[in-house]
Amino acid sequence: MIDYKYSGLNVLKPEDDFCFECNSQLDCFTRCCRNVNIFLMPYDIIQLKNCLNILSGAFLQKYTYTLMGKSGLPVVGLKMNNDEQKSCPFVTDSGCAVYESRPWACRVYPLQPESTRITEKKGKVYYSIMDVPFCLGFKSDTTSTVKGWLDRQGVPIYQEMESLFKDITTALFLSDKKIENKQIQEMFFMACYDIDQFRQFVFETSFLKQFDIEEQEIAQIRRNDIALYRFAMKWIEFGLLNQQGLKLKPHVMAAKKEKLGIK
Ligand code: SF4
Ligand code: SF4
Structure with a gap:
């Protein structure tokens, strides 16, 4: 097992282990759903608007903001509430109200992709572990492989859908x-x-x-x-x-x- 906390390694492959566990008994429960930047992929929006039973236009208007990326293409982010804690609009005392349809970024946490679409196509996939001091999940001794964690969070279908989008943005990026x-x-x-x-x-x-x-x-x-x-x-x-x-x-x-x- 690789202990990322002490080994100095900060890049993990799918078969590598890491220690992490999240549950509702922890003092930090839902702390990660506040004051956070979450960029939404097209598939996230389809899942969320269907979960909320509203049209995509209504979802975009109520829950998102748009920025212009470097390539001149729009990027969509989840708008946090205008409260003191800048809470996610879907967080409740008992957890995420859209848990089954939560965005890709919430599923993949605490991992962070480090590979590009180009390295992924060559079968080289890397992740790092996010550095989030308040998150008590890192104190757990429960281990998972990167792949096992992502599978349990339902990430593969999100990756498949995102790859279609990333093929386009990568090609545009490469074409300058x-x-x-x-x-x-x-x-x-x-x-x-x-x-x-x-x-x-x-x-x-x-x-x-x-x-x-x-x-x-x-x-x-x-x-x-x-x-x-x-x-x-x-x-x-x-x-x-x-x-x-x-x-x-x-x-x-x-x-x-x-x-x-x-x-
Ligand atoms: S353990 Fe981390 S991911 Fe889980 S609720 Fe606490 S802050 Fe969020
Ligand atoms: S969508 Fe759900 S899991 Fe993601 S930040 Fe909001 S409440 Fe938390």
Whole structure:
């Protein structure tokens, strides 16, 4: 077992052990749900808005704030309450009110990813342990492997969904492209974070007349948020990275070529 507290090692691999346990009997219970920065991934928002039974737009408006990232793309954070402790809007005396749908960042704690999408694709995944002085969970002798901990917290599906998003942000980062066009920023925001608005955009505009999409996929994205999210990522890749996951209808392609003077 690696004792990160004394070994000086600060990077763990999935098979490495660490000591930690959290439970409601500890004096620090819910202390970690106050005055904390939590950035939300697109999949977090789908889970939370469905748990609260509200539309993504209403969720974003009530519970989040938006910042512009370095690449010119919006980043969404969970807005803490305006109380003295800056509490998470979902914390209660008995714990997290949205526990089954809690965000990725809350699940992965006390681990912190140290690998990039590029190293992950090479099978190299690293984590460090967060340094949180008030958290008594570190005093426990209970050990877990990094992988075991993440599995028990339900992290793998979040990682799978996040990887679709990270593929795009990593490719944009590597291309050194800064998105400055406001309309593109808004479209990116809608497709990534405001999934119900994106569904309206797909089904209530001329969108479906532009792209060659199989009927079965149309039926899936109409009713299933995850299918729609996967589709949204393909649409962003098509628009921002020129990837061919989506195909324009032949007459739309011909009109575009004509406009550009391409034979
Ligand atoms: S042990 Fe750490 S994670 Fe658990 S409630 Fe206390 S501060 Fe939060
Ligand atoms: S979402 Fe739940 S676990 Fe995460 S900070 Fe808020 S109350 Fe705590």
